[in-house]
Amino acid sequence: MKFAYFLGCTIPARANSYDASAQQVAAKLDIEIVPIEGASCCPPVSIRSLDFKSWITLAARNLVLIEKMGLDVVTLCNGCYETLKDANHILKTNENIRNEVNEILEKLGMRVYGVREVKQFTEVLCSDYAKVKLKEKMVKRLDGLKVAVHYGCHLLRPSKISQFDNPEMPQKMDELVELTGAKSIEWKEKLKCCGAPVLAVNEKLALDLARQKLLSAKEAGAHCLVTPCPFCGIQFDLIQLKIEEIYNESIDIPMLFLPQLLGLSLGIKTEALGLDLHRVPLDDVLEIISI
Amino acid sequence: MKEIDIEFKKSIKSADLVPSFKYEIANTYEGRTILYCYQCGTCSAGCPVLSAMEKMPHQIIRMTLLGLKSEVLESSTIWLCATCYLCNERCPQGVEISNVFFALKNIAVQNHIIPKGLKQLAENIYKLGVTVEMTDFQEEEREDLNLSKVSKVDTSAVQEILQRTGLCKLLQNQKPSPEEKE
Numbered sequence: 001m002k003f004a005y006f007l008g009c010t011i012p013a014r015a016n017s018y019d020a021s022a023q024q025v026a027a028k029l030d031i032e033i034v035p036i037e038g039a040s041c042c043p044p045v046s047i048r049s050l051d052f053k054s055w056i057t058l059a060a061r062n063l064v065l066i067e068k069m070g071l072d073v074v075t076l077c078n079g080c081y082e083t084l085k086d087a088n089h090i091l092k093t094n095e096n097i098r099n100e101v102n103e104i105l106e107k108l109g110m111r112v113y114g115v116r117e118v119k120q121f122t123e124v125l126c127s128d129y130a131k132v133k134l135k136e137k138m139v140k141r142l143d144g145l146k147v148a149v150h151y152g153c154h155l156l157r158p159s160k161i162s163q164f165d166n167p168e169m170p171q172k173m174d175e176l177v178e179l180t181g182a183k184s185i186e187w188k189e190k191l192k193c194c195g196a197p198v199l200a201v202n203e204k205l206a207l208d209l210a211r212q213k214l215l216s217a218k219e220a221g222a223h224c225l226v227t228p229c230p231f232c233g234i235q236f237d238l239i240q241l242k243i244e245e246i247y248n249e250s251i252d253i254p255m256l257f258l259p260q261l262l263g264l265s266l267g268i269k270t271e272a273l274g275l276d277l278h279r280v281p282l283d284d285v286l287e288i289i290s291i
Numbered sequence: 292m293k294e295i296d297i298e299f300k301k302s303i304k305s306a307d308l309v310p311s312f313k314y315e316i317a318n319t320y321e322g323r324t325i326l327y328c329y330q331c332g333t334c335s336a337g338c339p340v341l342s343a344m345e346k347m348p349h350q351i352i353r354m355t356l357l358g359l360k361s362e363v364l365e366s367s368t369i370w371l372c373a374t375c376y377l378c379n380e381r382c383p384q385g386v387e388i389s390n391v392f393f394a395l396k397n398i399a400v401q402n403h404i405i406p407k408g409l410k411q412l413a414e415n416i417y418k419l420g421v422t423v424e425m426t427d428f429q430e431e432e433r434e435d436l437n438l439s440k441v442s443k444v445d446t447s448a449v450q451e452i453l454q455r456t457g458l459c460k461l462l463q464n465q466k467p468s469p470e471e472k473e
Contacts, residue, residue: 009421012441013429020436038445040420045374046409047416049396052321054458058416061448090320097320104455108448157376158387167380193339193375200408201370205343209373274436 001129003074003119004066005033006084008230009041011076014238015230017274021259022076022121024268029133031124033074036065042080046200053100059087060101060112072117074124078229082154085118086161120155122228122258123164126172134179139267141181142289145224147261148217149174149184150236152229153193173258177226180265182289189216195239196231210235211243211251218253224285228258237279254280264291308358315398316355322394327384328352334378334388344368348378348388355395364399370406400461413462417453420444 011019026033039062048055063084066073075081091098092114102111124130151170159167168191174184195209214236217225225236236255244251255278263273270291275282316322328349335347346354346368354363363369369392378388399405405413415422421444433440453459 007441009423012433013421013423013425016429016432016436016438019433019438023438035439035442037442038448039442040444040446040449041416041422043416044412044422045393046412048393049370049372049374050400050405050409050413051456051458051461052319052393052397054453054456057452057456058449061452094320104452107455108451153373153375153377158379158389191377193373195373197373197375198340198371200412201406202343205340205371209339272436277432 001030001124002032002034002071003124004069004071005035006039006042006062006066006073006075006080007035008075008077008080010079010230010234014234015257017260017277018076018230018233018257021257021263021268021273024272025125025259025263025266026121028137028263028266028268029125029130031130034069034071036062036069036073039065042075042077042083044079044083045197048083055083056087056090056097057101057104059083060091060105061108061110063088063091063115064105064110064112066115067113072119073115074119074121076121076228076230078120078152078154079231081118081120082162086158088114088118089161120164120228122151122155122173122176125258125262126176131176131179134176134262134266138180138265140265140289140291142261142265143181144288145182145285146185146222147177147182148187148190148220148222148225149177150190150194150213150217150225150227150229150232152227152232155228156191173226173228176258177261180261182261185220185222187216187220187222189213194227194229194232194235196235206235207239207243207246210239211247214240214243214251214253218251222253223288224282225253225255226258226261227255230257233257241279252280254278254282254285256282256285264289303357303359309360310358312358312360312363313356316391316394319394319397321387321390321397324384324386325352325355325391325394328356328386329384331383333381333383334386337377337381339375339377340371340373344371348372348392351395352386352388352391355391363395364402364404369395369399370409403461405462410462413458417450417459417462418446420446420449 195206
């Protein structure tokens, strides 16, 4: 299994522990990932809000760089996933838009056709191949750990583009988490937005949304949240401190990126998974699973 | 759920309507599904940011269909959409509400309305090719984690694209942003 690896811009600037753990887990499961040279920001839905043509043309340029590698592309970020997958779909199915985009790309000596497949790393981890490998290489069961699984909106929706799982009742990531022995609990706010997309427009609203989710996970008895999106991860970790300060309350529920959780069951060291970089300490989680 | 804004309903005058506005939206890729709306309100019922909106999503759609162009374009509501796409999933008529909102925002931008935060983000992409710049601290963090250096963005290609699409020009000469106005 070999993929072009689209890192995006939020992960290296804000969530390097996600990149580190993903690379560690990919290596353990014999999934080869190749970085893409010269890629720009994906760009995010906020650029789509400003100007559709700018959004799709910037995405198309990234897709051309991936096309040249002759590989399917995998992203870690739900935002990059949504942008690249939707843009790829539009460029492959809408000739008028493709022609308009190519008119601009021509000046850069480029032409977009669309890549074969855009995947989120979670999709790869949920594949039969990865699950078999995971069972084979697992050295540590995470029994007793109660996890609030958070998919993140753009991994699931719009479902006709993503086609990853049932958008109203997803199960794939829960099943993957439970392979490790951890328990995926039911919680009320599971499918709600984390608030990150409105951070640039209305900070209070963004904090409120994140707070509702954190409190709901805690109330349901979760020891931690697990997410495959850097934006959601930042909301649950870094932003949690801000929420605690503003609301003058203690929430204290840590977050793990999905590969970090899998990494623990694969016996990868906590430093290599970047767990010590998180703001909300993971000591209690590690104690429950006796690491 | 908010009360329906009766005062607002009374104030509609036919002379203030731009009936062609709905076609302006329907003729875009993002807005192509708007005409199917039959006002069931399912989009608003599931919207996670409803409490912060001055108008509900289905009201924005209705206002657009009626032709209340300036009210819609100047509304802060369209910028609050979290793009979670729940409404798209649940709409019984197949209206892609989040995408209709993209179309509305695009037209607002053409009318020189951009929230400050998004303008900053677009300017970052123009200047740096990315939304957020890495600091030395993060470079060191990557070294400590044995991660390779992140490859340089070809910013000249990004700038060329944004000049040709016209976004670059739109970022200049902006009216006060919707959140400042309130």
